[in-house]
Structure formats: structure tokens, C-alpha cells
Amino acid sequence: MTPLLVSVLGIVAVLGLYLATISGRHTQQPGDFVDAGLALPPWVTIFAGAGITLASLSLPDHLLLLATFGLQYNQVAVGLICIALCAAITQKRVWLAARLTSLRTLGDLLGDYFGSTTLRIYLLLVLFLFSIPFAAMCLSQAGALVSAATANDVPSGLAIWSIAFVLFLCSVIGGWRGIAYLVAAQSLLVLALMVFFGGFTGITLDKLAFAVNGIGTASGVLPDKIPGVIQFSAGIGKELPAGGLWTTFAGLTFALSLGGIAISPGFSFLGVTSAPRRGLAFGQVWMIAGLAAGTLILIGPVLAAEIAASGSLTAFTTRLATLDPMVAVGFTLLLVASSQIAVAFFAGSGASVCTIELTSRYIIPGMDQRSTRFAARVTLALVYGAVAAVASFAPLGATIFSSLTLSLSMQLLPAVLGLCWMRWISRSGVLAGLIVGSLCVVFTESFGLVLFERLFVDLPWGRWPLSVHSAGWGLATNFTACLLVSLFTRSGAERDRRDRLHDAFEESQPARNGSQAATTAKWALTLLWAFFALGPGAILGNTFFSEPIFAGTVVAPGVPSLLIWQVLFWFVGVFIVWWLAYQGRLSVIDERPSHGIVLVPEVNPLLEPVSTPWIARLLDRVTGR
Amino acid sequence: MTPLGKNEALDRHALVMACWLAAAMPAAILFEYGFGRGGTPYILAGFAAILAGFVAHVIVNVVYGTGFSPRELGLGLVIYGLALVLFVVLSLVSASFAAHNFLPLSIGFITTGAVVVFYLITRYGARQAFAAFDVIRDFRSRSPGDHI
Numbered sequence: 001m002t003p004l005l006v007s008v009l010g011i012v013a014v015l016g017l018y019l020a021t022i023s024g025r026h027t028q029q030p031g032d033f034v035d036a037g038l039a040l041p042p043w044v045t046i047f048a049g050a051g052i053t054l055a056s057l058s059l060p061d062h063l064l065l066l067a068t069f070g071l072q073y074n075q076v077a078v079g080l081i082c083i084a085l086c087a088a089i090t091q092k093r094v095w096l097a098a099r100l101t102s103l104r105t106l107g108d109l110l111g112d113y114f115g116s117t118t119l120r121i122y123l124l125l126v127l128f129l130f131s132i133p134f135a136a137m138c139l140s141q142a143g144a145l146v147s148a149a150t151a152n153d154v155p156s157g158l159a160i161w162s163i164a165f166v167l168f169l170c171s172v173i174g175g176w177r178g179i180a181y182l183v184a185a186q187s188l189l190v191l192a193l194m195v196f197f198g199g200f201t202g203i204t205l206d207k208l209a210f211a212v213n214g215i216g217t218a219s220g221v222l223p224d225k226i227p228g229v230i231q232f233s234a235g236i237g238k239e240l241p242a243g244g245l246w247t248t249f250a251g252l253t254f255a256l257s258l259g260g261i262a263i264s265p266g267f268s269f270l271g272v273t274s275a276p277r278r279g280l281a282f283g284q285v286w287m288i289a290g291l292a293a294g295t296l297i298l299i300g301p302v303l304a305a306e307i308a309a310s311g312s313l314t315a316f317t318t319r320l321a322t323l324d325p326m327v328a329v330g331f332t333l334l335l336v337a338s339s340q341i342a343v344a345f346f347a348g349s350g351a352s353v354c355t356i357e358l359t360s361r362y363i364i365p366g367m368d369q370r371s372t373r374f375a376a377r378v379t380l381a382l383v384y385g386a387v388a389a390v391a392s393f394a395p396l397g398a399t400i401f402s403s404l405t406l407s408l409s410m411q412l413l414p415a416v417l418g419l420c421w422m423r424w425i426s427r428s429g430v431l432a433g434l435i436v437g438s439l440c441v442v443f444t445e446s447f448g449l450v451l452f453e454r455l456f457v458d459l460p461w462g463r464w465p466l467s468v469h470s471a472g473w474g475l476a477t478n479f480t481a482c483l484l485v486s487l488f489t490r491s492g493a494e495r496d497r498r499d500r501l502h503d504a505f506e507e508s509q510p511a512r513n514g515s516q517a518a519t520t521a522k523w524a525l526t527l528l529w530a531f532f533a534l535g536p537g538a539i540l541g542n543t544f545f546s547e548p549i550f551a552g553t554v555v556a557p558g559v560p561s562l563l564i565w566q567v568l569f570w571f572v573g574v575f576i577v578w579w580l581a582y583q584g585r586l587s588v589i590d591e592r593p594s595h596g597i598v599l600v601p602e603v604n605p606l607l608e609p610v611s612t613p614w615i616a617r618l619l620d621r622v623t624g625r
Numbered sequence: 626m627t628p629l630g631k632n633e634a635l636d637r638h639a640l641v642m643a644c645w646l647a648a649a650m651p652a653a654i655l656f657e658y659g660f661g662r663g664g665t666p667y668i669l670a671g672f673a674a675i676l677a678g679f680v681a682h683v684i685v686n687v688v689y690g691t692g693f694s695p696r697e698l699g700l701g702l703v704i705y706g707l708a709l710v711l712f713v714v715l716s717l718v719s720a721s722f723a724a725h726n727f728l729p730l731s732i733g734f735i736t737t738g739a740v741v742v743f744y745l746i747t748r749y750g751a752r753q754a755f756a757a758f759d760v761i762r763d764f765r766s767r768s769p770g771d772h773i
Contacts, residue, residue: 022638022639028631028632039632041632041636041640043640044636181643185639188643188647189643189646192647193651196651323662324654324661324662327657330653330654333650
């Protein structure tokens, strides 16, 4: 199987290099290397969005967790709709704000909008987590998959450095446009292979494990039921919840953390650099909420049951190889390609955003276009070198750090909501919320716990206490702090620039709310959906279709009641995202804004003090003596 | 049809490549499995995957308001022709290959050809579709001084 797998991966690599070369050749300005001239085609946003969503979930991990925890973990697949919802609420407004202000990254937008350097630094930290530990974790997985599939003919280290080198070449030749093409093409491949393997295993394998026995989880784990609304356990590492980890609160809060993908610096950069009209809406509704969530909900359990029956992912691949080596190669390609998407996207977007936000702004201000391109290439080399080194030599460290990534990214939600919709959210509120929320995230994840317990004393809780994900703890405290502080500081010093942007929103593309009843219905339905699909109401799905409440009998629907519940709420979820994105015009861009605004007015040196106030005070004190 | 700008042509080309990559991989798996244990249904499914790629290419053309480029047309014809020749040669050389795969491959090749002809006729009409391949008239219409 080794030569076949290497050949197929080689063909995909050659295609990536070809796409990078043609996009590199057609680049009109050297500066377009970093941001593709803000003109990525809509199809890139459409396909790449879905692929990045699947890749961020880490497809191999998702299948393994599904095989370990059964259908209770399938709630996470329903949670993909949260990414679509989050993108629907924020992506168009971020795009508009970028076009109005001529800024190109989320960090610049939030930094200028709130007038906060701390926010810029926080965004760079999140960007770093996505670009290096998160990408390294995915790369290390890809290496392990290739190594296992070739029975160590290709060692993990060799696979890691080869994949990293090819992806680096694609990025350094094609720039941001080349990366986007590569990611979109591989996303389409992953989606096609996911659908293909769902059908192929269903038809080809003699007896589907899912149809015969369901997902064979370990003893003590409920394979087709959610183990309660919440469990008062101390958390992973201290006390495991009975019946499995994925209570409704765990599912809901994990789904919330997935929203962190939609507001991550890289995903926002993809949206900002594209030239969509209906591309954003199509991607959110039909690709992320529709196809990506649907394939995971329907096909994930089938594949996971086979993996559980085979004993491991490698054993399942070997079983596929007995059918035909090409089938096993296809399955390995599916998993490796999904990891490659994450590596290429997060490393590439990280390098571009870092060049714009850090190098051009602080390290070497005033670079011309050629220098900017050179700086971006150097950054790409550094990022890929770091990613490959961490993936090879510190995969555990990468996993521990990357567990923080989505949750910390999600802590930006109040700031992004402030930028997009709520002008009364103040800088002080956002910063207070970020500090409190991030501390909660760090101390409910393994990174903070291990660090604190090694340095000081044992904490009474473990990871995800009360079966609530770290993103949930962070968001709850973050929103509370943000709302309370914003109440008292909503008309602070930077209110003027906040108003300027929101007035420009209203002028260029006002929110189309419709009638009061329609607005209420829209948001009430969204909350109801969240309650029943992911929240405490999802517990009803355990027996809703197998033991109907009013019938008083037990019926056998053929598949677990929970799966029917999940499919039902997937349909409803797609409808809600469609309603918000298209009918509510949250993601449809009618026309490009005709004018620009300046968030930070130019400083007039005649009217402003030459030195900053604290330096002036210090000087006064010294010179006064 | 308005000619595409530089970026649009590049976008279209990349999208076409992405579509064919997504169709070709399942098709390769289906053919490989079909020639082995799978048999007729999987070979036919392989052709269905290729036709799905073709339909995706046509949709891309419609979205971008273009037709197939001469290079794409040429590459498609060459691949189709080579595959057909390979099929005929293998059928003549290997009796077991012919016994197992002749029918599904014949059906597949004929269907693929029929779908392409159907597309050409619905897109251009019968006369124009034929004119595109009418090499003899093309040669005759050249003036004697034209260089090839």
C-alpha cells in the first residue's frame, strides 16, 4: 500500500503546487501576495469554510471520539450549526467594516474600533495558538496517519517534514491566493470523500456494525444516550462523569467553543479578503450547516461503529485494505487531507495576518509592496519551521496548547459583537470580560491545571468541571463582566469612533429587521432550537422516538432515538441559518460600500502634546526639582 | 460570452481543477475496486463519478459564462481516446479482463460519449456541434496561402 499512498499524496501535492504556481504567476501586485488583492472568488469562501470547519474539529479525532463515546458525542456534529450561526451574525459586518475602514484584519479592526493595543496583542496570541500549536497538532496527526497506514515504511517524522515542506512551497509560491485555492480544492475533496465513504462502507461491508450492534463503546459509556443534562463531577482528571462525558451542557458548551472558529483571526481574514455577494450566505447555510454538519451527523456514526468494531483507526484502515488497497488509500487520504487543510490554512493565514498586524505595523513600518512580500515569505518559513518542529518533537505540548485555542478565540465574541452590532459595548467592558473569561478558560483546561498544580497546590476541580467545557465557563464570566462594566462605561472616551462605524453601517447597509413580530420569531426560534438541539432539551431525544410519551409503549424505529432527534434538529438548524442569512439579510451583501471612514483621526502635532502624558508628568517631576 | 478577466480566468481554472480532483479520487477507487472484487456495479459507479465531474465542469462554465477552453477539450478527448484504446487492447490481449469487464466498460464509454454529445447538442444545436468537429470543411475553407 505504501507506493500507492505515496503516489496519491504526491498527485495531490503536485496539484497544490500547480495551483500555487499559476496563482503566483498571475499576481498583479507584489502586495497581493499577502491578501490576494482582497478579491478571492466566492467559491473559495464557500468550499474552504466547510473544509476548515471539518478540519478544525480534527476529523480523525472526531471519529475516534465518536467510536469511544457513541451518539452522545454526535451532539458535537449538530454543534457545527453554531459555527454557521456565529459566522452569519458576524462575517458580513466584519467584511463591511473592513471595506469601510480599509483595514484588512480583525486585529486591526478591533484595535482601532476600541482603541486598544491590549486587544491587538490578545488577537496575536490567539493567532499564534492557531498558527503553531493547533497546526502542529494537525500536522502531527497527519504524520501519524501516514506512518500507520504504511506500517512505518514512511516514518512519522519524515511524513511530517515532507507534508510541511510541500505546503510551505505551495504557500511561498502562491501567496494567500494560492493557499486559499489549495484549501478550497482539498476541502471539496474531503467533502466528496466523506460522502463517498458513507455510501461505500454502507454498500460494500457485509454487515454494518452500526446496523447490527450500534457503536460498540467501552463499558460504562452509554452508546446511544446522552448521560444527563449536567453532572456534578469535579472534572476530567479528578472524577469522570457516569455514563460518559458528553452531557447536554458539555455538548452545548463545546458547540459554543466551535463558534471560536468563525471569529478566529484566520477565518475572519478569509472572509475579509474575499469578494462575495451571496458567497458568504451560501457557504454558511448550505456548506457548513448543511453539508459539513450533515455528513458528520449521518456518516460519522457509521464510520465510528466500524472503527469501534475493528478496535482502532489503523485496524479499520487495514480492514479496508483487504477489500482493495486503493480503498484504504482513499480513506487515509480523506483524513490526511483534512489535517492538511488545517495546517495550510492556519499557518498561511497566520503568516499573512502576522505580516500585516505585526511586521508592517510595529517591526518595519512603511515597507513597500516588495518588502512586504519578502516579509510574508520569511514569516511563512518561520511559521512552517516552528509547526514542523513542534509536530515532530513536542506533539503532546502542541495538543495541550491547542486545547486552549478554540475556547480563547471564543472569548472574543463580546468584542466582535460590539464591533458588528452593539455600539454600547465599551473597551473597558471587553477587556474586563477578556481577562476574567480567559482566566476561567485557562484554569478549566489542562494547561492551566497542570501548570498551577505543579507550581503551587492541587486544585479541587479538574478539566471541564460539572461537565461544562472551558469555553462555557469562560463565556459565562466574560459576558457577565463585559455587560456589567459596559453598563457604567458605555459612553467612554472611545464612544465617538464606535458611533462613527455603526453610523456608517446604517448608511451603507442597514440591518433589515422586518416587523417586530418577525424579529422576535427569528431570535426566539433560534434560542428554542439551541435549547432543544444542544441544550438541556436535547435529553428528550434519548427516548423521544423509541418510547413516545403519550403512546405508553416502546417502539423500535430501527435506529437510536437520539440519532433521529439529531437529524431532525439538523434540518431545523439549516432552516434557521437560512432564514437568518438570506431572509434576515445577515450574510447577503447587496453592494460594496461607496465611501470610507477613518476610525482613528490623524493626530495634529500642533494640537497634541509631543510626549505621552505619563512621560510628561515624569519629566515635570524631574525637571521641577 | 464576454471574455474573462485575468483573475476570473484563474479562478475558473482553479475551480475546474478542484472539481475534477474531487470527482477523480472516488472514480479511481471505484474503478480499482470494480476491476477487482466489486464487478460491474462499481465500474458503472466509477463512470457515474466521472460524469459527475463533467456536470460540475458544465456548471462552472455556466456560472462563469464560458464554454470549454480548447486545452480542456483537447485534454478530455486525449484522455477519452487513450482510455478507449487501452480498453480495446486489454480486451484483445486478456480474455479474463474481457470476460469480466467488457460489458460495463462498453456501457460506460458509450454513456460518457452520449452525455458529451447530448451536452453539445443542447448547448450549441446539432449543426454547430457538428461544425465544431468538421475538420474537412475547416481545411477546405482555408485559402491556399494560409500556413498551418
